[in-house]
Amino acid sequence: MSLGDRAYFGAALPFPLPPGETLFPLDSVVMRFIHGLSRSPGLCGCKRFFEACLEVMAEKLDPNSLADGSEPLFSFGIIADIQYADLEDGFNYQRSRRRYYRHSLVHLQGAIEDWNKENSLPCCVLQLGDIIDGYNAQYKVSEKSLELVMNTFQMLKVPVHHTWGNHEFYNFSRDFLVNSKLNSKFLEDRIVQHPETTPSENYYAYHFVPFPKFRFVLLDAYDLSVLGIDQSSPKYEQCMKMLREHNPNVELNSPQGLSEPQYVQFNGGFSQEQLNWLNEVLTFSDLNQEKVVIVSHLPIYPEASDSVCLAWNYKDALSVIWSHNCVVCFLAGHTHDGGYSEDHFGVHHVNLEGVIETAPDSQAFGTVHVYPDKMLLKGRGRVPDRIMNYKREEVLCF
Numbered sequence: 435m436s437l438g439d440r441a442y443f444g445a446a447l448p449f450p451l452p453p454g455e456t457l458f459p460l461d462s463v464v465m466r467f468i469h470g471l472s473r474s475p476g477l478c479g480c481k482r483f484f485e486a487c488l489e490v491m492a493e494k495l496d497p498n499s500l501a502d503g504s505e506p507l508f509s510f511g512i513i514a515d516i517q518y519a520d521l522e523d524g525f526n527y528q529r530s531r532r533r534y535y536r537h538s539l540v541h542l543q544g545a546i547e548d549w550n551k552e553n554s555l556p557c558c559v560l561q562l563g564d565i566i567d568g569y570n571a572q573y574k575v576s577e578k579s580l581e582l583v584m585n586t587f588q589m590l591k592v593p594v595h596h597t598w599g600n601h602e603f604y605n606f607s608r609d610f611l612v613n614s615k616l617n618s619k620f621l622e623d624r625i626v627q628h629p630e631t632t633p634s635e636n637y638y639a640y641h642f643v644p645f646p647k648f649r650f651v652l653l654d655a656y657d658l659s660v661l662g663i664d665q666s667s668p669k670y671e672q673c674m675k676m677l678r679e680h681n682p683n684v685e686l687n688s689p690q691g692l693s694e695p696q697y698v699q700f701n702g703g704f705s706q707e708q709l710n711w712l713n714e715v716l717t718f719s720d721l722n723q724e725k726v727v728i729v730s731h732l733p734i735y736p737e738a739s740d741s742v743c744l745a746w747n748y749k750d751a752l753s754v755i756w757s758h759n760c761v762v763c764f765l766a767g768h769t770h771d772g773g774y775s776e777d778h779f780g781v782h783h784v785n786l787e788g789v790i791e792t793a794p795d796s797q798a799f800g801t802v803h804v805y806p807d808k809m810l811l812k813g814r815g816r817v818p819d820r821i822m823n824y825k826r827e828e829v830l831c832f
């Protein structure tokens with residue numbers, strides 16, 4: 435099954451879907467088929483049948499009906515790659531996808547209105563990085579554009595946790611970001627009796643508990659990076675050495691000919707210091723029977739991403755995560771196309787579809803409803819619904 439196909443499916447269903455429910459989004463191929471039927475005499479009955487099918491398909495996953503009628507414990511919103519710029523539409527680097535630079539802000543406004551209207555407000559929203567586009571730096575309007583997007587986020591009734599992506603570093607230095615509104619570390623929780631779970635100031639990562647027994651961890655995927663860092667610093671030198679060892683191309687953004695194509699300049703990685711900290715947090719969560727959600731701009735699981743977009747040392751991050759039982763899912767952005775896979779250890783990897791490449795007549799965000807035995811991602815627009823069951827022996831009792 436190709437990555438594109440897999441993107442429509444979510445985890446394997448543990449039970450048959452109730453009548454009227456589907457995991458398949460409306461497909462333009464089906465729409466074209468219906469349109470063709472409507473123009474064929476004598477096929478009206480067939481057309482009505484397919485229209486009825488479409489009506490069923492249009493009803494997306496209802497979290498309550500899939501959760502045996504039980505209410506979710508809590509929910510949270512997710513959105514990725516807004517990449518706002520006050521520019522006409524453009525294209526991605528391969529010129530295969532349209533980018534809606536101005537409309538991305540309208541998409542964000544729509545998402546905020548939806549979250550604010552939900553019956554039960556999400557506890558928070560996770561912004562998965564690349565909030566404004568790198569073009570803003572070129573036109574020297576980075577701060578103005580950031581202000582505009584952050585003012586839009588002000589309309590949201592719940593806190594926002596911001597991760598940092600490559601476009602943050604095209605616009606701002608790391609020092610600027612640390613002192614900006616994109617630093618949401620003030621929302622962190624500290625475990626006083628376990629100081630080893632307190633992150634260092636050397637990277638931008640933290641954890642928090644939105645609901646008892648659930649811990650969220652935000653990772654810094656550009657902890658190792660040549661972006662946004664003082665070029666005279668030893669860390670820059672170390673990161674450039676690492677990048678050049680894996681990428682002999684003159685153009686360091688090119689993955690051409692690489693055996694590990696993720697070693698490009700627009701990606702980054704996790705320092706051993708950050709991975710050790712993550713290991714301590716996950717050890718604490720295991721001991722306390724917590725469920726953990728990990729958030730990062732860069733994905734780490736090849737089956738859910740294209741191979742160029744992964745974090746440099748994604749294997750190191752996976753080996754830390756796989757040595758613990760507590761991680762339910764790993765949420766990332768960056769790829770824009772979206773992707774999903776459950777790994778062999780039962781961790782669900784979700785790459786969220788990017789707002790920037792979402793047409794004005796669609797949407798790209800989601801709400802994750804959290805239950806004692808699973809999380810249900812209710813996607814909007816081109817974000818598919820996903821069922822993320824916990825590992826069998828790890829179901830929480832409430």
Ligand SMILES: [Zn+2]
Nearest residue numbers: 564599600768
């Ligand atoms: Zn990115």
